[in-house]
Amino acid sequence: MTLIEIFLPVFAVIGLGFVAIRTRYLDPATVQPLGTVVIRIALPALILLALAGTPAQGALNTGFLLAYAAGSLGTMLICMAIARYVLGLSRTVTAVVGLAVSMANSGFMGLPIGQALMGAELATLILAHCMIVENVLILPLALLLIALAAQGDVQQTRRKIMSDLLRNPLLIALLVGLAISFAGIELPELARDTLAFLARISGPLALLVIGGMLASLPAQGRVTVVGLMVAGKLVLHPLTVWGATGLVSGIGGMMAMGAVLFAAMPMITIFPLLGAKAGQGQLSAYGLLVATLCSFATLPVVVYLLGIA
Numbered sequence: 001m002t003l004i005e006i007f008l009p010v011f012a013v014i015g016l017g018f019v020a021i022r023t024r025y026l027d028p029a030t031v032q033p034l035g036t037v038v039i040r041i042a043l044p045a046l047i048l049l050a051l052a053g054t055p056a057q058g059a060l061n062t063g064f065l066l067a068y069a070a071g072s073l074g075t076m077l078i079c080m081a082i083a084r085y086v087l088g089l090s091r092t093v094t095a096v097v098g099l100a101v102s103m104a105n106s107g108f109m110g111l112p113i114g115q116a117l118m119g120a121e122l123a124t125l126i127l128a129h130c131m132i133v134e135n136v137l138i139l140p141l142a143l144l145l146i147a148l149a150a151q152g153d154v155q156q157t158r159r160k161i162m163s164d165l166l167r168n169p170l171l172i173a174l175l176v177g178l179a180i181s182f183a184g185i186e187l188p189e190l191a192r193d194t195l196a197f198l199a200r201i202s203g204p205l206a207l208l209v210i211g212g213m214l215a216s217l218p219a220q221g222r223v224t225v226v227g228l229m230v231a232g233k234l235v236l237h238p239l240t241v242w243g244a245t246g247l248v249s250g251i252g253g254m255m256a257m258g259a260v261l262f263a264a265m266p267m268i269t270i271f272p273l274l275g276a277k278a279g280q281g282q283l284s285a286y287g288l289l290v291a292t293l294c295s296f297a298t299l300p301v302v303v304y305l306l307g308i309a
Contacts, residue, residue, distance in 0.1 A: 079100075
């Protein structure tokens with residue numbers, strides 16, 4: 001299968017979502033509820049099904065977690081240093097840059113593309129590992145940095161982060177799936193079929209949401225800052241993760257390539273909402289728009305270099 005055959009359907013569905021919202025065939029207000037369905041129902045079902053059906057020895061790859069965390073944190077620190085000490089940006093914008101370059105769009109873009117390239121089972125396992133790092137380490141740290149930069153109530157921010165973490169449906173699905181796997185319990189056939197039925201909507205619906213969000217984003221922002229965000233996310237993040245996977249043993253070839261592939265995705269779709277907490281909503285929206293459009297060119301290059309296709 002050629003790269004065009006792999007990526008054309010993915011980008012076509014994103015384009016369909018963009019056109020549907022831009023032409024008002026679908027109301028722009030439908031984008032957020034559709035995204036909520038993916039995050040709160042479809043992806044948790046997919047993750048729970050995948051982990052519950054994985055033997056305990058293969059359910060959790062600590063080498064992957066370590067390498068992905070090291071690569072993501074390294075990217076965050078490098079880009080924040082450039083933003084602060086080279087470009088002279090404020091602490092608030094610097095914190096937003098750190099979030100932009102280290103938190104990939106694992107669920108909405110990484111999963112569908114990973115499924116097309118590596119198969120549904122492996123892609124879902126990689127997604128689960130990425131989400132552990134992103135939701136337990138990267139996102140809480142980035143939100144705390146934004147709160148510190150904005151001189152907000154740090155104690156309140158910590159409590160909010162912990163509360164959101166405990167109620168996160170993706171993390172709950174991860175923990176339940178891992179518990180079932182390590183306990184050696186086999187899900188009943190009805191449960192497996194129901195979860196599989198729900199999981200099948202995650203990929204295409206997520207891509208439609210991406211397109212709809214792009215159609216709603218403002219095309220205004222600071223070129224230099226956005227350039228740093230895009231280069232950091234699409235180039236530096238996969239490079240640092242690739243370097244980290246070479247230093248950590250026991251990951252496995254396909255898992256290591258999956259880590260680099262997922263790191264090469266643009267930033268998380270809720271990035272503009274998170275950036276708005278620091279008063280940088282418009283800058284964040286423009287960064288997401290440019291990075292997603294640029295990923296149409298960079299992702300095939302990454303896949304070609306990895307030799308997956």
